[in-house]
Amino acid sequence: MYLCRNHRCFLCILEHVFITTHIFAFEMKKMLDFIIRSNERLNSRNHLLKVSPSTGEKLPPMFPGQFVQIWVDDSPATFLRRPVSINFIDEKKNEMWLLVQIIGEGTKKICARKEGSLLNMIFPLGKSFSIPPDTKTKTLLIGGGVGTAPLLFLGKVLKEKEFSPEFLLGGHSGKDLLQLDNFEKYGTVYCTTEDGTKGEKGLVTHHSVLQKKKYDFIYTCGPQPMMMAVARYAHENGIHCEVSLENLMACGFGACLCCTEKTTKGNVCTCTEGPVFNIKELTWID
Amino acid sequence: MYLCRNHRCFLCILEHVFITTHIFAFEMKKMLDFIIRSNERLNSRNHLLKVSPSTGEKLPPMFPGQFVQIWVDDSPATFLRRPVSINFIDEKKNEMWLLVQIIGEGTKKICARKEGSLLNMIFPLGKSFSIPPDTKTKTLLIGGGVGTAPLLFLGKVLKEKEFSPEFLLGGHSGKDLLQLDNFEKYGTVYCTTEDGTKGEKGLVTHHSVLQKKKYDFIYTCGPQPMMMAVARYAHENGIHCEVSLENLMACGFGACLCCTEKTTKGNVCTCTEGPVFNIKELTWID
Amino acid sequence: MDRLKVTIGDLELKNPVTTASGTFGYGSEYADFIDLNRLGGIFVKGTTLEPREGNDYPRMAETASGMLNAVGLQNKGVDYFVTHIYPTIKHYDTHIIVNVSGSTVEDYVACAEKLIALEKIPAIELNISCPNVKEGGMAFGTSAVSAARVTKAVRKVYPKTLIVKLSPNVTDISEIAKAVEAEGADAVSLVNTFLGMAIDAESRKPLLSTITGGLSGPCIKPIALRMVWQVYHAVNIPVIGMGGISNWKDAIEFILAGATAVQIGTYNFIDPTVSVKVIEGIENYLDRHNLRSISEIIGKLET
Amino acid sequence: MDRLKVTIGDLELKNPVTTASGTFGYGSEYADFIDLNRLGGIFVKGTTLEPREGNDYPRMAETASGMLNAVGLQNKGVDYFVTHIYPTIKHYDTHIIVNVSGSTVEDYVACAEKLIALEKIPAIELNISCPNVKEGGMAFGTSAVSAARVTKAVRKVYPKTLIVKLSPNVTDISEIAKAVEAEGADAVSLVNTFLGMAIDAESRKPLLSTITGGLSGPCIKPIALRMVWQVYHAVNIPVIGMGGISNWKDAIEFILAGATAVQIGTYNFIDPTVSVKVIEGIENYLDRHNLRSISEIIGKLET
Ligand SMILES: Cc1cc2nc3c(=O)[nH]c(=O)nc-3n(C[C@H](O)[C@H](O)[C@H](O)COP(=O)(O)OP(=O)(O)OC[C@H]3O[C@@H](n4cnc5c(N)ncnc54)[C@H](O)[C@@H]3O)c2cc1C
Ligand SMILES: Cc1cc2nc3c(=O)[nH]c(=O)nc-3n(C[C@H](O)[C@H](O)[C@H](O)COP(=O)(O)OP(=O)(O)OC[C@H]3O[C@@H](n4cnc5c(N)ncnc54)[C@H](O)[C@@H]3O)c2cc1C
Ligand SMILES: Cc1cc2nc3c(=O)[nH]c(=O)nc-3n(C[C@H](O)[C@H](O)[C@H](O)COP(=O)(O)O)c2cc1C
């Protein structure tokens, strides 16, 4: 039994944790201009943007796994907003962090934005990772590439809630492993790289820690093949596993029905029912 | 008899100045990235941009009345390039000046460009104002609003060729009269403003100098009603008059046939046969 | 506020700004962003007799100033709408119009019948123009004969305001408009999406699971505007215009071309507050132009 | 370089990249920017039997990711072309194809006949799809019967490669394509512009002197691509694809959809060097994908 996935659900807050289907009390979604406080180039393809509301208002409660929709208003090649995970919330500075990888025009333009410029965002969107009820639950957060983005925030929240999260981060090469210092603040970090330049050589699912330790909860985000491999591992070992999907989105808030994922309940919207899914809900594993 | 309008025509250079229809030897048109050396806000709606080729190459010969086509690549609302006159050429610094008035999205984006950023341009385009053969010819350059842009360059060239150009510049209010210091380097400047805050109160065509002096050549650029009034004045007084049109353009180099103006020769392209026209070629005056 | 009022059949809209079917869910998706009661109306999701799972993912591709969708009318069916959704939305102080789709004429009729009794549903919009379903859908909207046939059948059973939504994928949209007018449609709405396609050059595969999909967004506005203008001059019933509206200027253009009301679709995804901004922009336009009522400019393009 | 070679009727193009009629003048307008001899072909300006002044200014309106034009086939007539223009362009080492337009079938025939003798004009493109002229033009292209009629008449007199340019303003473009194929067209090219419209909300006037005009540019690409794919599967003659191509990726997409060659139109205005960039991009694509020849991927969309 664990808390419902919407950490703001008043029923959960009242500790009616055994109620599994109930009305969630969502924080309102907003459209707001953020000001870019800093834009740091982490490596050739990844930037870390720290943003806060240009109005000065306090950030509403947000939860790991949730995302924002960014308007790229300075490019003729981007019509739709671009979804980006919430990488971290710095409550003290009232800042949200976004870890963005340059893929195409949209992310290129976002990463090119200078400190002080504005970013219009719709947020917070989607459902978050779930937090186990028992702080002794052994949690492992497995990330690949820029898929580590939501896991930093999740690690922070788990740590604050007195869990002892561990991290298993994979990349092609050492320089692809981002924010390691930050992750280390919240728990042990294991690494794999395909070229062996950092941590164990190989893919995350081959890391020795998966043989040595037994985890109760695995959270994962990264390239689809990686998440599928992780899901298979978790499934075979009877581990609760949540994945964060990156389906193509038009709206991000349930209006267009474009971001659907096939689940045991049929086609559901990734942007409202996800992006985080329990692998049991998905049709990945037969 | 005066030099043909393409100051680079080798026939003219050979001083076969009496040949009126002959092959013009044009400078090649180019597409090039320019770097913005400075972007100065002259007033709430006008910016002066000084640009030079990002390649470091020397600017080719360009002539007053010619224009450039600017690619606004950072706006979803601008598909076509935006035509802007050559305001001035600073040979020593290898800089071209552009005087841009904010009208819509395109000019707004151009004016928002920071020093050091790039501007892709096609240039030089169109035919220039003609230079009278005799330096004693009395020339008056009449500009309204941002229509003064090509006249500064023309004034400079006339002065260099030992003419004594005079300027008559009009605006709504004193602060709309741009680059007065620059104009004054090349000749006497008369002003009119509609609110009387600078120079004579009223429209350019009502300025007293037009009663007092007799000019041989009038060049004009500005709002269409102003140019038409000037053309009428010139026509009535038998003065040679050239106007610079601002017809809507798609290409700017003669390929689309969208920028046509009705002339005595039928529909002709403003971008290649103009933007400068002798009023006798136009159908403005019956 | 009365100066924004417009009439479509028996339907009085408090203003001409409505939201397009399939882009606005059941309204609630936008409740965080705007006051839904300010809208002239909400055209809710395409509804069919039976539940539909819609097409496979991927269902969306971004294009220049627009997008392709291949949702394929995913919905839980009209019965679910009546029992579960209607009760949650019927309290809105705006008109809710159900967009009805089907594979056969009988489907349309059966679906329409189930909506008659719903007090707060004053109108339906017959979607004879969905390019994303195998049978029916657009097929009905691309011939005057079949468009007339489905309109006639539904008109027979449906006593409230009947709007027929036309497909732009035709040689002569006026002809179709006239055909549905003749069969008793109270209004026509146009345009639905244009049949389009997107390909990934690297993988050599279509970007949509269905290969083709429906194009919407600002890219289609010039064509949609032309069609509204043509249809306005061809029929005597009101025209509801849409296709790429993203601001008040676009809305005014459609109204000048002949639209009594407009629908805003895709742009809600980019700016979920756009509909309210458009209402405010229109009010402001009336002020600036000293117009007493929006109806003074419907179809008043000066040509 | 042979791997870029494609064949249209009797015409061998050194590469599939050509430029679209009405957007590339007679080529010389671009000579400062690119080496014209690198092009697969140049489709020159719409040419008519008699000189035409074209429509009144304004003839152009910018739209989202595109533009409307209402040039209206301004040209000095086929005789002027033959005597004055042809001599200045015949030395190009690329194929020059004349786009022929008319108000009557007889016009088309007479115009085509005058071009037969020009040695360096190996083909004509029948423009039965111009939306900007009052009579003829698009009217021929929106019905299979009239499209067939004009094709048949020209085919009778014109022995060289005959390309028919189709209008996208139709319900079923495949039907028209099949009709002109049946009458002996050697190839079809598509699409011409979409009939569209733009309005200035403030002045309440149309932005074009002709009210409606032809929409082109990246905005139309998804629809054009779909049509090329449909026509490719409907006919056995080569398809020349166009509509919004602005880079090599777009060109590859059209080729995968079934185009043997492509035409680049409006984007030449934005980047006059785009055609050469597309050629280079295609070469590079063949390298990266280990393809020996472009013909290996024509129509090879994996569905
Ligand atoms: C819920 C969610 C959270 C995300 N979080 C992050 C994040 O924290 N950091 C980050 O860098 N990215 C994140 N992404 C991915 C990010 O949204 C895409 O990389 C971005 O939209 C690409 O836009 P673009 O304009 O740069 O590339 P485009 O030009 O749009 O695309 C370039 C290529 O990438 C493909 N592509 C684009 N988006 C996706 C996608 N979502 N899935 C698969 N292929 C795609 C396109 O088909 C195209 O081939 C997230 C996506 C989702 C749905
Ligand atoms: C040869 C030539 C030289 C020019 N030189 C200069 C110059 O030196 N400095 C300068 O500031 N501007 C100059 N212009 C005008 C300039 O090109 C336009 O102001 C600009 O293209 C507007 O673009 P935008 O995106 O800002 O406005 P848009 O959003 O394109 O237009 C805003 C409004 O202005 C109208 N509009 C736009 N362009 C024109 C036009 N050319 N004529 C009439 N109405 C128009 C539109 O219809 C629209 O209603 C010149 C134009 C030409 C043709
Ligand atoms: C994702 C999506 C789903 C749609 N679903 C429907 C639908 O169910 N029924 C319908 O009649 N139109 C549907 N449409 C079409 C829109 O209602 C509208 O006609 C079209 O998008 C053009 O308007 P726009 O450019 O403002 O979006 C859909 C459009 C989109 C983008």
Ligand SMILES: Cc1cc2nc3c(=O)[nH]c(=O)nc-3n(C[C@H](O)[C@H](O)[C@H](O)COP(=O)(O)O)c2cc1C
């Ligand atoms: C300004 C302009 C003029 C055109 N003139 C002609 C023409 O004379 N004959 C013709 O068949 N097509 C003409 N077209 C259509 C183009 O050849 C092409 O079919 C269309 O623009 C779509 O391609 P694009 O999107 O790449 O421009 C013209 C297009 C434009 C923009």
Ligand code: FES
């Ligand atoms: S992205 Fe629109 S419903 Fe999910």
Ligand code: FES
């Ligand atoms: S702008 Fe294209 S011909 Fe003049």
